[in-house]
Amino acid sequence: MKSSVCNIPNIETKESNIHPHQGFITRDKRNQELGHQSGVVWLTGLSGSGKSTIANQVERMLFQQGYTVSILDGDTLRSGLNQDLDFTKEARAENLRRTGEVASLFSKTGHIVLASFISPHHKGREIVRDIIGDNFHLVHIDANLDDCITRDPKGLYKKAMFGGIENFTGVGQDYEKPDSVDLIVNTSDNSIAECTMQLVTFVKSQFAL
Ligand SMILES: Nc1ncnc2c1ncn2[C@@H]1O[C@H](COP(=O)(O)OP(=O)(O)OP(=O)(O)O)[C@@H](O)[C@H]1O
Ligand SMILES: [Mg+2]
Numbered sequence: 001m002k003s004s005v006c007n008i009p010n011i012e013t014k015e016s017n018i019h020p021h022q023g024f025i026t027r028d029k030r031n032q033e034l035g036h037q038s039g040v041v042w043l044t045g046l047s048g049s050g051k052s053t054i055a056n057q058v059e060r061m062l063f064q065q066g067y068t069v070s071i072l073d074g075d076t077l078r079s080g081l082n083q084d085l086d087f088t089k090e091a092r093a094e095n096l097r098r099t100g101e102v103a104s105l106f107s108k109t110g111h112i113v114l115a116s117f118i119s120p121h122h123k124g125r126e127i128v129r130d131i132i133g134d135n136f137h138l139v140h141i142d143a144n145l146d147d148c149i150t151r152d153p154k155g156l157y158k159k160a161m162f163g164g165i166e167n168f169t170g171v172g173q174d175y176e177k178p179d180s181v182d183l184i185v186n187t188s189d190n191s192i193a194e195c196t197m198q199l200v201t202f203v204k205s206q207f208a209l
Contacts, residue, residue: 030110034068037207038107039135041199042128044119044178046170047156048148049141050187050195051116057196059114062203068110072103074117087167093124100128107135112207120175137182137206139199145170147188182206 031037043051055071062069077099078085085091096119103113119125129136148170149157160168167173183202185195 027108027110031209034110036067036112036209037135038068038110038112039137039207040103040107040113040115040128040132041137041139041203041206042103042119042125043114043116043139043141044125045141046143046145046148046175047118047168048151048153049143050185050192051118051141053192054141054185054187054195054199055114055116057192058199058203061196061200062112067112067203067207069112069114070106072099072106072113072115072117077102087173089121089123089173092119092121093127096124097127097131100131103128104132107132112203118169118175120169120173122176122178125178135207137202138178138180139183139185139202140178140181141195142184142186143188 027038043055045051052073052075055073059069059071074095078095081102082095082098085095096117099115099117103115106113115128119128125138129138143151152158156165156168157171159165160171165172169175183198185198187195190198
């Protein structure tokens with residue numbers, strides 16, 4: 001990790017001095033009011049596999065149908081909260097730990113969170129699963145590496161192949177395929193509309209009251 005932010009001494013924040021305040025509005029009350037359960041749908045997959053594309057389609061469709069749904073996207077988090085982190089294994093884990101905490105807060109306030117993060121390592125995905133606990137669903141947005149390289153929507157594979165990006169998943173660093181997932185959406189074999197419907201159907205079934 002580049003930042004000194006992660007190395008700030010823990011003097012003022014000793015666990016024993018921290019007493020989180022419990023509010024009156026419970027998660028259950030919020031869920032009853034909003035008409036569905038809340039939680040996190042974690043989309044993992046290669047860059048260019050379609051995580052952001054599918055998440056945005058799903059968010060729009062669910063929102064139009066009255067769901068309280070939000071997106072957390074890797075590039076957005078890395079533009080702000082996590083801008084001090086690079087792409088080493090350790091920094092990726094910290095990126096996901098912080099994001100997991102944010103996703104957890106959203107889900108406690110009633111949101112269905114669609115989180116789009118390459119999250120290439122088992123360890124990072126386990127960190128977020130542990131933070132979020134109940135109602136965490138791991139979805140693999142699966143596409144062949146060759147398809148992702150051909151799509152290359154941000155030109156990043158090209159850049160990585162010419163040595164312009166260190167630790168780029170699929171080029172300089174491995175993507176560890178998840179062993180156990182709740183859903184696989186294959187974007188190499190299915191259209192954007194089909195993939196969207198697969199995920200919408202999944203979310204509706206998992207988050208029904
Ligand atoms: N079935 C499909 N599902 C999703 N995207 C598809 C599909 N077929 C083609 N595409 C195209 O693939 C690209 C996926 O790009 P997208 O930015 O969504 O990937 P990503 O997984 O979010 O990547 P990154 O991790 O770099 O943010 C888009 O250009 C999209 O139009
Ligand atoms: Mg994306």
